[in-house]
Amino acid sequence: MKSLLIWALIMGTINNVAADGALGTRLPWEKVIDHQEWSQATLRALPTPIYKPSQTRYESVRGKGPYIAFTFDDGPRPWTNQVLDALKERNLKATFYVVGKEALYYPKIIKRIADEGHEFGNHTFNHILLNRDAGPTALKIVEHEIRLAHETILKLSGIAPLTLRPPGGRFTREQDRWLQDTFGYANILWSVDPGDGRSVKPSPATFKKRVMSQVHNGAIILSHDLWKSTVAAVPSTLDALLARGYEFLTVSELLALDDPYEVVQFTDEDFKALQQDAAAGK
Numbered sequence: 283m284k285s286l287l288i289w290a291l292i293m294g295t296i297n298n299v300a301a302d303g304a305l306g307t308r309l310p311w312e313k314v315i316d317h318q319e320w321s322q323a324t325l326r327a328l329p330t331p332i333y334k335p336s337q338t339r340y341e342s343v344r345g346k347g348p349y350i351a352f353t354f355d356d357g358p359r360p361w362t363n364q365v366l367d368a369l370k371e372r373n374l375k376a377t378f379y380v381v382g383k384e385a386l387y388y389p390k391i392i393k394r395i396a397d398e399g400h401e402f403g404n405h406t407f408n409h410i411l412l413n414r415d416a417g418p419t420a421l422k423i424v425e426h427e428i429r430l431a432h433e434t435i436l437k438l439s440g441i442a443p444l445t446l447r448p449p450g451g452r453f454t455r456e457q458d459r460w461l462q463d464t465f466g467y468a469n470i471l472w473s474v475d476p477g478d479g480r481s482v483k484p485s486p487a488t489f490k491k492r493v494m495s496q497v498h499n500g501a502i503i504l505s506h507d508l509w510k511s512t513v514a515a516v517p518s519t520l521d522a523l524l525a526r527g528y529e530f531l532t533v534s535e536l537l538a539l540d541d542p543y544e545v546v547q548f549t550d551e552d553f554k555a556l557q558q559d560a561a562a563g564k
C-alpha cells in the first residue's frame with residue numbers, strides 16, 4: 283500500500299512536469315560552454331571546453347596535474363549553506379549531486395549553488411538504486427528518476443546538471459552506455475571516499491585524514507552534505523587540500539582534461555576573441 287502511494291506521488295509529479303512540456307529536452311555536451319561561468323584562469327588551464335567525455339564512466343581523471351573535483355551528494359539540506367560559505371571564503375568551486383526531491387524542498391539553496399558558480403550533478407529524484415532488472419518497466423522508472431531530477435534542477439536553477447552519480451554508485455556498464463545516449467551524461471563515481479556514506483560517521487578529523495591519505499592528481503572526492511558531521515569537516519579538509527597544492531575544478535572541467543581530441547590551450551587573445559564573439563551575439 284505504501285509503495286503504491288509513493289508510486290502515485292512519483293507519477294503525479296512526472297505528469298505535472300510533463301504538462302509544462304519540458305520533458306525530452308536534452309543538453310548536448312557541445313552546449314556546456316553556454317551553461318557555465320568559465321573564469322579566465324580556467325580557460326587558460328583547460329583544453330577546449332567543447333568536448334564530449336571520452337568514457338561513459340569515470341572514477342578519476344588521472345595524470346593531468348594537481349586537479350581535483352570535490353563532490354557533495356544527497357542534498358541540499360539547510361546546512362548545505364555552511365558548505366557554500368566555506369567554498370566561497372576560499373573561492374573554490376564544487377559539484378553538487380542533488381536529489382530532485384530535496385531540491386524542491388530547498389529551492390533557495392539550489393539558486394545559491396547556481397549563483398555562486400558551482401556545478402550540478404544528477405543524483406535521481408528519489409535517491410533510488412537504479413541497477414534493477416532491465417525489464418521495460420524498470421527502465422522506465424530509471425529514466426523517469428533521472429529525467430525528473432534533470433528537469434527539477436534545470437527549472438529551479440536555470441542550469442542543467444551535466445553528469446549522473448547513481449545512488450550507491452550502482453549502475454551497470456550497459457546502463458552507462460544507455461545513459462550517454464539518452465542524457466549525454468557520463469556516470470561519475472569516485473576515487474576518494476571518506477566513508478561518510480556508512481552508518482558510523484567519521485569525525486571531522488577522521489574525514490580529513492581519510493581524504494588526505496587517498497587524494498591524488500585527478501581525484502574525484504565523494505562526500506555527503508546530507509550529514510552535519512561532513513559539513514563540520516569541510517573547512518579544514520579544503521584548507522589541507524589547498525596547502526598541498528591542489529586546484530579545485532568542477533567535474534565537467536575535470537573531464538575536459540580527458541579530452542582525447544585536439545587539445546587547445548586558450549591564450550589571453552583567445553579569451554578576448556570569445557568575449558567579443560559573445561558581445562556580438564555570435
Ligand SMILES: [Zn+2]
Nearest residue numbers: 355356449450
Ligand atoms: Zn546518495
